Amino acid sequence: MMRSMLSIVFSTVLLAAPALVAAQTTAGPARPATAPAAAPAVADAQQREALARQDAQMSAAAARVAGLIDAGNAGQVWDGAAEVMRKATSRPGFIQAMAADRQRLGAVVQRGQPSVTRVQYAAGGAVPQGVYLNVSFATRFANSAQPVRELVSFRLDEDRTWRVSGYSVRPVGQ
16 A cells, blocks of 8 residues: 555656756756747746755655654565665665664654755766655654754656665764
8 A cells, every 4th residue: 555655656746757857967958049038037937846846745755755664664665665776675674774773763753854955877886877866854863862864765767757765864964
Protein backbone atom coordinates (compact mmCIF):
# COMPACT_ATOMS: atom_id res chain seq x y z
CA MET A 1 0.00 0.00 0.00
CA MET A 2 2.71 2.51 1.02
CA ARG A 3 4.85 1.56 -1.98
CA SER A 4 2.01 2.34 -4.33
CA MET A 5 1.36 5.62 -2.49
CA LEU A 6 5.01 6.62 -2.87
CA SER A 7 4.94 5.69 -6.56
CA ILE A 8 1.82 7.80 -7.04
CA VAL A 9 3.44 10.74 -5.28
CA PHE A 10 6.59 10.48 -7.36
CA SER A 11 4.62 9.99 -10.58
CA THR A 12 2.49 13.03 -9.79
CA VAL A 13 5.55 15.12 -9.07
CA LEU A 14 7.02 13.92 -12.32
CA LEU A 15 4.38 15.66 -14.44
CA ALA A 16 6.21 18.99 -14.14
CA ALA A 17 9.70 17.50 -14.01
CA PRO A 18 10.78 17.36 -17.68
CA ALA A 19 10.61 21.13 -18.15
CA LEU A 20 12.11 21.70 -14.72
CA VAL A 21 15.04 19.41 -15.34
CA ALA A 22 15.78 21.12 -18.63
CA ALA A 23 15.53 24.50 -16.95
CA GLN A 24 17.90 23.46 -14.19
CA THR A 25 20.53 21.63 -16.18
CA THR A 26 20.95 23.74 -19.28
CA ALA A 27 21.17 27.40 -20.07
CA GLY A 28 18.20 26.88 -22.36
CA PRO A 29 17.75 27.70 -26.01
CA ALA A 30 18.84 31.06 -27.27
CA ARG A 31 15.96 33.48 -27.47
CA PRO A 32 15.37 35.15 -30.82
CA ALA A 33 16.34 38.81 -30.98
CA THR A 34 12.77 39.69 -31.95
CA ALA A 35 11.20 38.17 -28.81
CA PRO A 36 9.12 40.63 -26.80
CA ALA A 37 10.92 42.00 -23.76
CA ALA A 38 8.28 40.62 -21.36
CA ALA A 39 8.52 37.01 -22.64
CA PRO A 40 11.67 36.04 -20.69
CA ALA A 41 10.27 37.48 -17.47
CA VAL A 42 7.03 35.52 -17.89
CA ALA A 43 8.95 32.31 -18.66
CA ASP A 44 11.23 32.89 -15.66
CA ALA A 45 8.22 33.50 -13.40
CA GLN A 46 6.56 30.31 -14.69
CA GLN A 47 9.76 28.34 -14.09
CA ARG A 48 10.03 29.71 -10.54
CA GLU A 49 6.40 28.79 -9.86
CA ALA A 50 6.93 25.29 -11.29
CA LEU A 51 10.08 24.83 -9.19
CA ALA A 52 8.25 26.02 -6.07
CA ARG A 53 5.46 23.49 -6.73
CA GLN A 54 8.00 20.72 -7.26
CA ASP A 55 9.87 21.75 -4.09
CA ALA A 56 6.65 21.52 -2.08
CA GLN A 57 5.68 18.15 -3.58
CA MET A 58 9.12 16.62 -3.11
CA SER A 59 9.41 18.05 0.41
CA ALA A 60 6.12 16.36 1.27
CA ALA A 61 7.35 13.10 -0.28
CA ALA A 62 10.61 13.37 1.72
CA ALA A 63 8.63 13.95 4.91
CA ARG A 64 6.64 10.78 4.17
CA VAL A 65 9.87 8.84 3.61
CA ALA A 66 11.28 10.18 6.89
CA GLY A 67 8.00 9.27 8.59
CA LEU A 68 8.31 5.69 7.36
CA ILE A 69 11.84 5.55 8.79
CA ASP A 70 10.54 7.08 12.06
CA ALA A 71 7.88 4.37 12.27
CA GLY A 72 10.38 1.55 11.73
CA ASN A 73 9.24 0.88 8.16
CA ALA A 74 12.60 1.29 6.41
CA GLY A 75 11.88 -1.85 4.38
CA GLN A 76 9.01 -0.07 2.65
CA VAL A 77 11.34 2.76 1.71
CA TRP A 78 13.87 0.31 0.24
CA ASP A 79 11.11 -1.58 -1.63
CA GLY A 80 10.13 1.56 -3.55
CA ALA A 81 13.67 2.89 -3.97
CA ALA A 82 15.57 3.65 -7.14
CA GLU A 83 17.67 0.84 -8.56
CA VAL A 84 20.85 2.78 -7.73
CA MET A 85 19.97 2.62 -4.02
CA ARG A 86 18.95 -1.00 -4.15
CA LYS A 87 22.28 -1.86 -5.79
CA ALA A 88 24.20 0.16 -3.20
CA THR A 89 22.73 -1.54 -0.14
CA SER A 90 20.73 -4.66 0.59
CA ARG A 91 17.26 -4.47 2.09
CA PRO A 92 18.41 -6.04 5.38
CA GLY A 93 21.45 -3.75 5.44
CA PHE A 94 19.32 -0.65 4.92
CA ILE A 95 16.82 -1.70 7.58
CA GLN A 96 19.63 -2.45 10.03
CA ALA A 97 21.37 0.89 9.37
CA MET A 98 18.13 2.84 9.87
CA ALA A 99 17.36 0.96 13.10
CA ALA A 100 20.89 1.62 14.40
CA ASP A 101 20.59 5.35 13.60
CA ARG A 102 17.24 5.59 15.39
CA GLN A 103 18.50 3.62 18.37
CA ARG A 104 21.48 5.98 18.68
CA LEU A 105 19.49 9.19 18.05
CA GLY A 106 16.19 8.34 19.71
CA ALA A 107 12.77 9.54 18.64
CA VAL A 108 12.24 12.60 16.47
CA VAL A 109 11.47 15.64 18.61
CA GLN A 110 11.17 18.20 15.82
CA ARG A 111 11.78 18.22 12.08
CA GLY A 112 12.64 21.63 10.64
CA GLN A 113 11.65 23.26 7.39
CA PRO A 114 12.86 21.40 4.29
CA SER A 115 15.57 22.71 2.02
CA VAL A 116 15.66 21.47 -1.59
CA THR A 117 18.68 21.23 -3.88
CA ARG A 118 19.08 19.75 -7.33
CA VAL A 119 22.12 18.29 -9.05
CA GLN A 120 22.95 16.43 -12.23
CA TYR A 121 25.85 13.98 -12.13
CA ALA A 122 27.76 12.95 -15.24
CA ALA A 123 28.87 9.40 -15.98
CA GLY A 124 32.06 8.16 -14.37
CA GLY A 125 31.70 9.89 -11.01
CA ALA A 126 31.27 8.52 -7.51
CA VAL A 127 27.49 8.92 -7.83
CA PRO A 128 25.65 7.13 -10.65
CA GLN A 129 24.80 9.38 -13.59
CA GLY A 130 21.46 11.13 -13.39
CA VAL A 131 19.36 13.98 -12.10
CA TYR A 132 18.95 14.08 -8.32
CA LEU A 133 16.85 16.15 -5.95
CA ASN A 134 17.85 16.35 -2.29
CA VAL A 135 15.60 17.40 0.57
CA SER A 136 17.27 18.12 3.89
CA PHE A 137 15.78 18.84 7.29
CA ALA A 138 17.44 20.09 10.46
CA THR A 139 15.97 17.49 12.81
CA ARG A 140 16.11 17.30 16.58
CA PHE A 141 16.23 13.82 18.08
CA ALA A 142 15.69 12.89 21.72
CA ASN A 143 19.26 11.61 22.27
CA SER A 144 21.10 14.38 20.40
CA ALA A 145 21.89 17.76 21.94
CA GLN A 146 22.33 19.35 18.51
CA PRO A 147 20.11 19.19 15.42
CA VAL A 148 21.02 16.54 12.88
CA ARG A 149 20.96 17.00 9.10
CA GLU A 150 18.43 14.52 7.78
CA LEU A 151 18.78 14.05 4.02
CA VAL A 152 16.36 12.30 1.67
CA SER A 153 17.61 12.01 -1.91
CA PHE A 154 15.56 11.23 -5.00
CA ARG A 155 16.71 10.24 -8.49
CA LEU A 156 14.79 10.83 -11.69
CA ASP A 157 14.83 7.30 -13.06
CA GLU A 158 14.85 6.29 -16.70
CA ASP A 159 11.06 5.84 -16.67
CA ARG A 160 10.80 9.55 -15.65
CA THR A 161 9.70 8.72 -12.09
CA TRP A 162 11.32 10.21 -8.99
CA ARG A 163 12.38 7.47 -6.56
CA VAL A 164 14.24 7.52 -3.27
CA SER A 165 17.96 7.10 -3.90
CA GLY A 166 19.25 7.66 -0.39
CA TYR A 167 18.55 8.55 3.21
CA SER A 168 21.09 9.64 5.79
CA VAL A 169 21.50 11.49 9.07
CA ARG A 170 24.65 13.51 9.75
CA PRO A 171 25.72 16.24 12.12
CA VAL A 172 24.65 19.65 10.82
CA GLY A 173 27.35 21.14 8.60
CA GLN A 174 28.41 17.86 7.00
